[in-house]
Amino acid sequence: MSARYVGRRIPRRNDARLLRGRGHFVDDIELPGMLHAAIVRSPAAHGIVRSFDATAAVDAELVLGPAEIDAATHPVPVLWTIGVQPQTATRVADGRVRYVGQPLGVVVAASRYAAEDAIDQIVVDIDDLPVVADATAALAPGAPLLYPEYGTNVLSAFDSGDTAEHTDAVFAAAHRVLRHRMHLGRIAGISMEGRGIVVAPDPTTDHLTIWSSNQAPHAIRDAVSEVLGLPQHRIRVVAPDVGGAFGLKDHIYDDELMVCLAALRLGRPVKWIEDRSEHMVSTTQARDEHVDVEVAFDEDGRLRGLRIDAQRDTGAQFAIFGGGPLFTMAGLVPGPYRWDAVRTTAKVIASNRTPLGAYRGFGQTQAALIRERTVDLVARALDVDPVELRLANMLEPHELPATTRTHITFDNGDYPACLRRARELTAQFPERPDGDERIRGVGYAFYVQMAGIGPSNTNQLIGLCIGGHETATIRMEPDGSVRVASGISPHGQGQETTFAQLCADRLGIDIDQIALVFNDTDTTPYSAYGTAASRSMPVGGGALHLVADKLAAKIRAIAGELLEAAADDIVLGGGRATVIGTNVSVPIGTVAQRAWQGFSLPAGMEPGLIETAGYDPLSATFSYAAHVCRAAVDPATGEVAIEHYAVVHDCGTIVNPLVVEGQIHGGIAQGLGAALIEEVVYSADGQPLTTTFLDYLAPLSASMPNVTIEHMEIPSPYTPGGMKGMGEGGTNGAMACVVNAVAAALPHVADRIDRTPLSPSYLWELLQSNP
Amino acid sequence: MTERRAVHLVVNGEARVVEVECRTLLSDVLRHTLGLTGTHVGCEQGVCGACTVIWDGAPARSCLALAPQAEGATIETIESVAGTAPGALHPFQQAMHELHGLQCGFCTAGIVMTIVAAERSGQTLDEALVALGGHICRCTGYVNIRAAIEHTWQELGR
Numbered sequence: 001m002s003a004r005y006v007g008r009r010i011p012r013r014n015d016a017r018l019l020r021g022r023g024h025f026v027d028d029i030e031l032p033g034m035l036h037a038a039i040v041r042s043p044a045a046h047g048i049v050r051s052f053d054a055t056a057a058v059d060a061e062l063v064l065g066p067a068e069i070d071a072a073t074h075p076v077p078v079l080w081t082i083g084v085q086p087q088t089a090t091r092v093a094d095g096r097v098r099y100v101g102q103p104l105g106v107v108v109a110a111s112r113y114a115a116e117d118a119i120d121q122i123v124v125d126i127d128d129l130p131v132v133a134d135a136t137a138a139l140a141p142g143a144p145l146l147y148p149e150y151g152t153n154v155l156s157a158f159d160s161g162d163t164a165e166h167t168d169a170v171f172a173a174a175h176r177v178l179r180h181r182m183h184l185g186r187i188a189g190i191s192m193e194g195r196g197i198v199v200a201p202d203p204t205t206d207h208l209t210i211w212s213s214n215q216a217p218h219a220i221r222d223a224v225s226e227v228l229g230l231p232q233h234r235i236r237v238v239a240p241d242v243g244g245a246f247g248l249k250d251h252i253y254d255d256e257l258m259v260c261l262a263a264l265r266l267g268r269p270v271k272w273i274e275d276r277s278e279h280m281v282s283t284t285q286a287r288d289e290h291v292d293v294e295v296a297f298d299e300d301g302r303l304r305g306l307r308i309d310a311q312r313d314t315g316a317q318f319a320i321f322g323g324g325p326l327f328t329m330a331g332l333v334p335g336p337y338r339w340d341a342v343r344t345t346a347k348v349i350a351s352n353r354t355p356l357g358a359y360r361g362f363g364q365t366q367a368a369l370i371r372e373r374t375v376d377l378v379a380r381a382l383d384v385d386p387v388e389l390r391l392a393n394m395l396e397p398h399e400l401p402a403t404t405r406t407h408i409t410f411d412n413g414d415y416p417a418c419l420r421r422a423r424e425l426t427a428q429f430p431e432r433p434d435g436d437e438r439i440r441g442v443g444y445a446f447y448v449q450m451a452g453i454g455p456s457n458t459n460q461l462i463g464l465c466i467g468g469h470e471t472a473t474i475r476m477e478p479d480g481s482v483r484v485a486s487g488i489s490p491h492g493q494g495q496e497t498t499f500a501q502l503c504a505d506r507l508g509i510d511i512d513q514i515a516l517v518f519n520d521t522d523t524t525p526y527s528a529y530g531t532a533a534s535r536s537m538p539v540g541g542g543a544l545h546l547v548a549d550k551l552a553a554k555i556r557a558i559a560g561e562l563l564e565a566a567a568d569d570i571v572l573g574g575g576r577a578t579v580i581g582t583n584v585s586v587p588i589g590t591v592a593q594r595a596w597q598g599f600s601l602p603a604g605m606e607p608g609l610i611e612t613a614g615y616d617p618l619s620a621t622f623s624y625a626a627h628v629c630r631a632a633v634d635p636a637t638g639e640v641a642i643e644h645y646a647v648v649h650d651c652g653t654i655v656n657p658l659v660v661e662g663q664i665h666g667g668i669a670q671g672l673g674a675a676l677i678e679e680v681v682y683s684a685d686g687q688p689l690t691t692t693f694l695d696y697l698a699p700l701s702a703s704m705p706n707v708t709i710e711h712m713e714i715p716s717p718y719t720p721g722g723m724k725g726m727g728e729g730g731t732n733g734a735m736a737c738v739v740n741a742v743a744a745a746l747p748h749v750a751d752r753i754d755r756t757p758l759s760p761s762y763l764w765e766l767l768q769s770n771p
Numbered sequence: 772m773t774e775r776r777a778v779h780l781v782v783n784g785e786a787r788v789v790e791v792e793c794r795t796l797l798s799d800v801l802r803h804t805l806g807l808t809g810t811h812v813g814c815e816q817g818v819c820g821a822c823t824v825i826w827d828g829a830p831a832r833s834c835l836a837l838a839p840q841a842e843g844a845t846i847e848t849i850e851s852v853a854g855t856a857p858g859a860l861h862p863f864q865q866a867m868h869e870l871h872g873l874q875c876g877f878c879t880a881g882i883v884m885t886i887v888a889a890e891r892s893g894q895t896l897d898e899a900l901v902a903l904g905g906h907i908c909r910c911t912g913y914v915n916i917r918a919a920i921e922h923t924w925q926e927l928g929r
Contacts, residue, residue, distance in 0.1 A: 015868040018876030019860060019883065021809015021849030028808035113792065192813045192821060192877040192909050243811070243877025244909050276814040492875030492910050658871045665912035666874060693818035693907065701903045701913040730912075 004573075005501035005511055006721075009658040012497045013511075023241040026196040026213045027273045034198070035061055037262060037272035038115035039255045040105040040122055041282065042097035045352040045686025046144070047126040049095050052105060056121040059114055062262055063122065065105040066093035072261055073227050076254070080322040081463040083158025083346075086150040090317045092227065092254045097126060098146050098316035099354050100688055101281025103255035108262050108270055131686040135290065135313035135349040146316060146350040155314060156323035156348040160330035161406045162341045170305040170341035174296035178377055183755040184366055185679040186288035186313070188690075189359045190698055193243020194274035195283060197256045199263035208264070209236045212256060215245040215489050216530030219320070219466070221521045223252045224260055239519040239530075242491035246670070247358030248283050249491075250532050251320035255282060280691040284357025285680055287756075288313040289326065289366060295374045296341075301384055303393045305341040308333065308370065312348045312356070319357035323348035324464070328363030328450075334404040335371045336415045336448050336624065337393040342405035352686040360670055361731045362533065368447040369756075372736035376443070376743060377751060386444060386740075387423050391416050394446075410448055410622045411724075413714050418648050419446055422626035425646040425708055429630050438632040438641070443741025445627045447732045451651075451725025452538030452621035452716070453529075466528035469616035470535075472543040473525055474503070474551050476609035478596040480575070480589025482507065484547075485517040487527025488540035493727060494659040495536055499544055501655050502721065506548035507555070508572030509588055525612065534725035537655065538621045538716065545720035547613035554609060559591045561602050621716045623724040625649030627668075627733035629705070631741035638764030640676055640742055645705045647733065650712040652724030660726060661709050667730020668707060673699040674731075675738035679757050778838045782807070783851035791838050798822045798833040800841075801848055809849035809880050813907070820906035823881035824848050830888040830902075849880035852887055861887060862926050866919035874910035882906050886920055896924040 017023060040052075052065035075089035093104065104124060109115040130144040137143060138153035145153055162170075171177060197212040208230060214220050217237040225232045242249065255272070263270040274283070289312045296305035312326045323346070330344035375393075379386035394415050395402050403409045426442055453459075454468030473485045484503055488495060500514040517523050529535060556570040559577030563570070569580045578585035594600070598607035629645040647664055654660050677697040681689045690696040715722025735756070742758050743750035749770045755762065777790045782805060789804045796815070801807045801824065810833060813821030817835040824833045825847040833846075853860050860868065863886050873879045885906065889899040899920050908916065 011868050011871065015873060015876075016858075016860065016864075018873060018879055019864040019867060020853050021807070021880050023809070023876055025808070025811070025877065027802070027812070030803075030806075113794065190907075190909055192819065192875065192907065193811070241877075242875060243813075244875045246909070276816055276819075494874070662871045662874060662911060662915060665914040666910045667912075669912035670909070692816045693814050694816065698907050698909065699912075700907065701900070701917065704913045706917075707912070707914055 003505050005504045006655050010497055010501060010656055011658065012494045014496045025193055025241045025243055026198060026211050029198045029211055031200055031269040034269040034271055035108045035110060036112040036115045037106050037108050037259050037270050038119050039103045040107060040119055040124065042100060042102040042104055044097050044126045044128055045100050045131045046129040047097050048129065049097060049104065050125040050127055053123040057107060057118040060107050060109050060118040062108040062266055063105060064258060064262055066095055069093040069258055069261060073257060074229060076223060076227055078318045078322045079320050079465045080324045082156050082323050082327045085156040085322065087155045087318050092257050099352050100686060101354060103258060106258035106262050108266060132351045133684050133686055134351050135311050138349045138351045153350045154347050155318055155350050158327065158346055160344040162343045167305055167307055167341040167343040171296040174304040175298045177294055177296050178381055179294050180377060181292050181754050184287040184289045185756050186285055187674050187678045188280055188285050188680050188696055189246045189248040191244030191246060191248055194276060194279040195249060195253065196273040197259050198269060198271045199260045200269040201264050201267055203267045207234050211238045211240055213242050214239045214249040215242065215491055215532055216250045217489055217519060217521045218487060218526050219250065219528055219530060220252045227257055228260060236522045239489050245491050246360045247362060247532060250358050277691045280696060281354055281688050284319050284355050286356055286359035288356060291370055293370060293374055295378055297378050301382055301389050301392050303337050303339055306333065306339055308344040310344055310346045313351050313353060314348045315351060315353040315355040317355050319355050321358055325363035329366045331406045331408055332364050332367040332450055333371050334406055336395055336446055338395060339405050353682060361728050364449055364728065365671060365732045365735050368445055368732045369736040369739060372445040373739055376740050380750060387419060390419060390446060408450060411619065411717055413624055413650050415624060418624060418650060418712060419626040421710060422628045422646055422648045426628055428708060429644045438634045439745045440630055440632050441741050441745025442628060442630050443737050443744050445733045445736035445740060448622050448624040449534065449729050449732055450620050451534035451623050452617060452719060453533045453535050454539055454617040454620060456616050469614050470527055470540040470543040471525035471612065471614045472547045473612045474547045476551060476592045478593045480513060480592045482514045483517055484514060484544065485524045486540050486544060487525045488536040489519045489530035491531060493531060493536060498655040498659055502541055502544055503548050506545060507552055509575050534727040537723045538719045538725040539615060539617055541721055541723050542617060542719045543613055543615035546615050547611050550611040550613055551609060555588060555591050557602050558595055559586055561600060562586050562594065617718055619718045621719055621724040623651040623726045623729055625729055625733050627737035629737050629741050631745050633742060633745045635767055638760035638767065640758060642672060642705050642738060646708040648710045648712065649729060650714050651726035652714065652716040653722035654711055654713055655723065657711060663727050664709055664730040665707055667728060668734040669699045669704050671731040671734025672703065672738050674756060675735045676757050677759060776839055778842050780841055781845040783847060793837060793839050795838045796834055797836040797838055797841050800838045801833060807848045807850050811877050811880055813878060821878045821881040823884045825884055825888050830885045849883055852883060863887060863890065863919060863923040866922040870915045870919045870922060872911060872915040872919040878906060878908045882916060896921060896929060
């Protein structure tokens with residue numbers, strides 16, 4: 001079957017709606033009789049709620065405080081248990097506050113304005129407890145405990161990779177050992193649309209409909225069911241248009257559960273829309289990790305061992321995937337290089353900060369930063385070219401598939417060719433402008449990304465309690481048009497177009513004949529992930545491939561009956577079923593009509609054209625890329641400009657290069673932001689200091705260089721269709737690449753860089769203290 | 772604060788009178804009183820630019836104005852930009868589509884209003900690219916938005 005659509009730069013089919021202002025986001029929903037909620041949040045970082053008095057809030061339709069909420073809810077499960085982990089569920093309200101911004105209660109009133117007014121009339125009395133400002137404070141002897149019942153502030157502790165004995169032996173045998181430390185600054189995901197939810201109970205049917213800005217409707221449905229004790233089949237969760245998610249919206253939040261509870265109590269629809277200041281304290285954040293890294297290597301440049309001790313300040317409680325990002329970092333930190341030993345010891349630590357959760361990269365960004373920075377340190381220590389050092393240690397194509405020291409098996413590819421091509425692209429970087437005295441450096445990063453996460457058995461093995469499969473359903477109507485339903489939940493990634501491209505090729509029909517159904521638990525098959533983890537195309541697209549082929553087989557069988565030919569001799573294309581090598585054909589629409597009429601079908605065949613296929617992958621998929629960029633540092637101010645950027649990557653079969661390049665651009669912006677400017681900052685007493693876009697700096701257009709992108713396209717040996725997944729890749733490469741470029745520009749202080757972001761003030765101070 | 776007042780506006784060419792609390796933000800009037808939900812609110816702090824509308828010919832943050840401040844104003848929102856012909860898009864909207872200048876589409880309306888205002892007021896390409904600097908987009912990395920601006924200016928012979 002020839003590819004008519006796959007591989008083409010087809011502009012997205014759903015753009016016009018969004019460009020004309022006809023999108024349908026959660027705050028655009030208006031329902032008759034709808035009320036509005038506001039959330040009562042803790043102003044204290046740590047304490048015990050003594051009283052919650054709403055008697056003055058006379059205009060509120062309903063106020064629920066911690067005691068009522070706790071009585072009406074079951075704990076929210078943490079779905080990933082890693083190592084020694086005392087926290088496997090969290091209570092929605094347990095009478096304690098553990099971070100500023102923690103939701104304590106919900107107020108419902110006639111308007112958002114009135115609900116926010118009512119907040120000011122509620123008196124919450126909190127007995128302060130000593131604040132655990134960060135992970136270091138949390139581990140200090142005698143530190144106050146966020147959860148006294150655990151007897152520790154360590155929410156999860158685990159080892160990964162090689163044994164201590166083996167690693168020690170490798171280090172002892174190596175010629176040299178280098179050590180460095182890094183603090184990876186806490187960042188906020190800042191989707192441009194914050195969170196929001198509309199909850200509509202239907203008292204006549206006992207059904208609950210939830211529209212929320214989310215990326216995993218089924219997962220959210222499951223959590224609401226569990227926490228509120230309602231059967232899953234009576235809950236419908238819909239993700240309307242979603243204004244960015246990046247991992248932040250993969251689970252339901254305590255404040256959203258409070259809104260559900262309020263709507264159920266009132267028997268009326270209730271809307272809650274997060275504002276930006278709330279987003280900066282109550283939506284899960286990322287990173288905030290401290291790593292001590294040791295690398296063992298030989299004088300000839302051979303990398304031998306990597307030993308990491310990592311601490312993640314996960315904030316006040318676990319979100320749905322617990323310490324997963326740090327575990328993922330440890331798994332992917334070996335990257336494309338041969339090592340004799342890789343070992344990580346890790347602790348995930350509670351403090352009085354906003355909880356961390358999933359964010360684009362999910363630990364793989366950190367893995368790339370830690371490894372690629374370390375490799376550059378080795379290159380400087382040996383005074384060798386950093387690209388040559390990488391190439392000397394890099395897995396060659398003939399060595400793949402290869403299993404890392406952390407028990408992950410990479411599939412295929414040509415890593416060295418990718419890196420060499422990236423180096424060649426630096427020749428295209430523009431010349432330094434005349435008279436510009438800034439200091440320049442070129443930095444590289446290479447990563448292998450575990451995308452297409454699955455299979456389910458692997459999830460089970462690593463304690464991740466969700467299925468790693470995807471399902472698609474396809475229905476061809478009697479007129480030959482097609483509806484595809486998938487459990488993935490796109491929110492900007494373009495699957496309305498790319499899934500149609502895939503499907504059109506498999507069925508040999510026009511792309512305009514295909515409509516996609518996503519984002520709704522009532523109309524789509526189950527998916528534990530929705531759209532996350534770079535797996536929509538490899539796993540969701542894999543399921544689509546299988547189901548389209550099932551449907552195509554049935555179409556060919558019916559067409560064979562109509563055309564008096566064997567099904568195997570029928571080919572689909574151009575909207576027709578044709579006997580191979582002849583001009584005998586029938587429109588596929590005629591076949592579809594026959595299928596639904598049930599007339600003269602092959603013996604024993606079920607009428608209709610509906611198929612479903614589940615796809616549980618044999619393996620995760622592994623895309624990879626080489627990033628290279630040039631940084632210009634102004635020594636007078638510490639300000640960094642990234643002047644040009646190039647990426648060479650392989651994500652297997654590319655369904656739509658336009659979309660893939662857009663994902664790379666956006667990913668780079670997020671990695672660059674984390675490397676240079678983005679940081680959530682707290683005061684010593686746990687007060688957040690970055691609650692507006694004036695304090696928390698997101699990259700603007702001027703921060704982002706243009707990007708040269710070259711595609712390699714080596715199909716995955718696993719995924720039907722060969723796609724490898726790549727949505728997070730840009731972020732994974734960019735943070736390391738930018739840090740390495742800045743370090744390359746400042747060789748005399750390069751080895752002293754010990755944190756991100758590399759803000760102007762940080763770099764300026766570093767340069768001042770090391771003139 | 773909760774006192775109500777009638778506010779007279781011309782919105783997308785149509786004279787409108789809304790009676791709202793004086794504290795109501797212009798963005799909320801547009802979105803929730805008039806149902807023009809294409810204008811999005813990204814921060815309510817005047818920084819992100821998502822809520823940008825064209826106010827008496829110039830781009831303005833609708834989240835930073837109270838409704839009575841807009842008394843007598845002529846406001847254009849994203850819903851009016853493409854015109855009424857079926858399928859029609861402004862050249863910049865068309866370029867954003869063809870060059871993949873949007874992903875989630877939440878910040879898009881504000882960017883379109885800023886760039887359309889720049890185009891109408893005869894700004895140069897460089898000025899329009901600077902004007903884009905008043906917007907935060909978290910999805911695209913801006914690369915394709917800049918390409919769409921360049922393409923539009925080229926198409927229009929600027």
